[in-house]
Amino acid sequence: MKVVKFGGSSLASGSQLQKVIKILQADPSRKVVITSAPGKRFEDDIKVTDLLIKYAKAVLAQKETAKITEDIWQRYQEIGDYFQIPAELLQPLKQELLNLSGQQFSSSDFLVASFKAHGEKLNAQLLTTILQKKGMPSQFLDPKEAGLIVTNDPHNAHVLPQTYSNLTDWQNREEILVVPGFYGITENNEIATFSRGGSDITGAIMAKGLAADIYENFTDVNAVYAVNPKLVANPVPIKSMTYRELRELSYTGFSVFHDEALIPTIEAKIPINVKNTNHPDFPGTLVVPEKDFKPQYTITGVASSNHFAAIYLHRYMLNKETGFTLKLLEIFYKYHISYEHMPSGIDDLTVIFDKDQFTDELKEKMCEEIKQTLKPDHLEWIDDYAIIMVVGEGMRNKIGVLKKIVEPLAQKNIAIHMINQGASRISIMLGTKQADAPKAVAQIYQNFFTEDK
């Protein structure tokens, strides 16, 4: 049995839904479908989720909502019309959308969460209606009915363990189950959403809970590529990779699959197949457990990110003080800042973190507290930092990988400001100036893939 998730662009219009139906018809083992909200139909289009957030804000501000609900409904009406769905079958969906504004919620956050979730919910109901009209036995399955129970965080919920025993009731159904992605139900019976892009998470939970053989994740790319196609023309598509390779690459911007969605699939050892709704015959990228993986190349991919900044600290005889780093991390903890990496010299420490966590004010306040508490000889805030991740199961215990990474950078006069290898055994992390990163990524890619091919 296959669980199949479709992204927003795959469900953005009638013609896209037509492709989805063909994909389901092509393989009768595709028994569980996870929907996203209708995405963009063209570059400047607005995603339904964003329209729903606008709707929620208007309700909270007690403003007029007729125009925005009309805009939202238009998206579903258009899809319904494409498949000639009778008005009496669409009317209940429209009513559900309009009724949202009159409902009571325990907080504004839960109101927004519930509004957002209806992008997926209405789309799942609509898809069920369409499948039934096509003569394909199918059933809409709401997370509430399914028992997909989540924590009480309206916009960043996490699945609770009882979900998996609840889901066993839904295994081995004859009809296709159509499940809206992105949200679950709290123990207080309210809708709470996963973080943005969370339909991937619903798919993974369903794949685990319903014991799927494979989890197909349909998007609008042919495969995950070894390098960003914006940096290198026609890069090698990754045929197969491990969960943790995907995770390491996601870290620096491979955004094909949601981080958290990996957890249920890893727990249940279910392979993920990233495929293209527009070219369903392409093999796509298969993400598998380590034990099922044979690396084809030394490295699987390389990516960079500009999301990071660093604090550099120097203090003489720093490494003789047992409590120095502890005090530093206590300050980070106090300000709710999570750090990513902490390369250290003998008298030096660099802390690298996601810079989106900081406002200018917070930055100043925290640096001041570090100076007061730890009295470093020197403290420097480094903003111009790009992190490059070179990832590959194939580099484990292979000699000369580092040479092949740093060689082309030296030739192209790119300075390496940080390098961190040895913690993760399947990746090497480098720091460069942001301006150097795209060239560095391209050079590293070329040095491995033109030779390995």
Next chain:
Amino acid sequence: MKVVKFGGSSLASGSQLQKVIKILQADPSRKVVITSAPGKRFEDDIKVTDLLIKYAKAVLAQKETAKITEDIWQRYQEIGDYFQIPAELLQPLKQELLNLSGQQFSSSDFLVASFKAHGEKLNAQLLTTILQKKGMPSQFLDPKEAGLIVTNDPHNAHVLPQTYSNLTDWQNREEILVVPGFYGITENNEIATFSRGGSDITGAIMAKGLAADIYENFTDVNAVYAVNPKLVANPVPIKSMTYRELRELSYTGFSVFHDEALIPTIEAKIPINVKNTNHPDFPGTLVVPEKDFKPQYTITGVASSNHFAAIYLHRYMLNKETGFTLKLLEIFYKYHISYEHMPSGIDDLTVIFDKDQFTDELKEKMCEEIKQTLKPDHLEWIDDYAIIMVVGEGMRNKIGVLKKIVEPLAQKNIAIHMINQGASRISIMLGTKQADAPKAVAQIYQNFFTEDK
């Protein structure tokens, strides 16, 4: 004015002291002399400090001490005889040694400290007597009289700030001041020693407190070498290096100069000249502030150490937890373990530390607590770890250094298990298997020095 410190082998015998006297006569600006205890005269010889520890233990165990005091005194008698010092001038020194056993101390630790310190103290008194006999105006200056005040740690004392105002009274003396190294006086008026090799520290404190122009540190090597001469034949002697280069190299076993002794010299910006008592005309190695330094080579030195072990931790989504490392360091802190480095991946963390801190029992206990508290998916204790430090002010902002380091290792099939660059800006740290380290160090040395020369 020069402060001059002589190591134990330079003061081990009459013929060695003869060289010391010539060194002092050759340069009248050598006005302050720091003594060590008599060291080894030949390979299997026993250092006087070790004999004194034996003496202290015999007293504590209320055992017979006649034989051991005779062995100790014999060393001083031999030197006295070499310079034909009359018996009545030696007798008070012998009496001081014998009287030690009858004195009261506040604890066994302070007893041992005081016994140990007499190796240096008696040698300084003896040297003063010899210099006076040679017609060189000189005065024995005990740390007590000088006001060298230290913390209340019997075997690991640290200088207290009032020392430096006390020492101003002793600036610009006509006669040579002979100061015993290795110890100071606590605020309770007891002798406490620095950590082993601490005569270097006394010299540095004196150099700062007496406002020396240079601190000459006489040992038995011609210079600090760019690599251990046991690994590479005839390595390049380092003519000049910075304080922090010396510090980084000391970290992995360049044992020419005591770590802590650098602090006063850095504070007072006094250059250190490491010289050979046996070849005083050789220029030796000059250790200078960064601002006075022009690198001659890209790297200054390379060294390795087997003192380290590591704990490897893997846990999925580790980097999303703000408190993970904090909890880990709290455990380290609780067990009084200081860590050295902590390279991290996304879901991995390696903690590297000095393995001498662990007993088998402590290791097991701490690993168990880490498992209980942090519940890692995987914990591994890595014993076979060598750390290689490549150090050089000349590598700052220089492109291609990393390439030159990893290139020869790849060619020689040496696997790099860890690499850490970016915290300290003048060093790169690598981890290899211990068996690979000597070859790796030699290869790195060859790749930089045969080309740079």
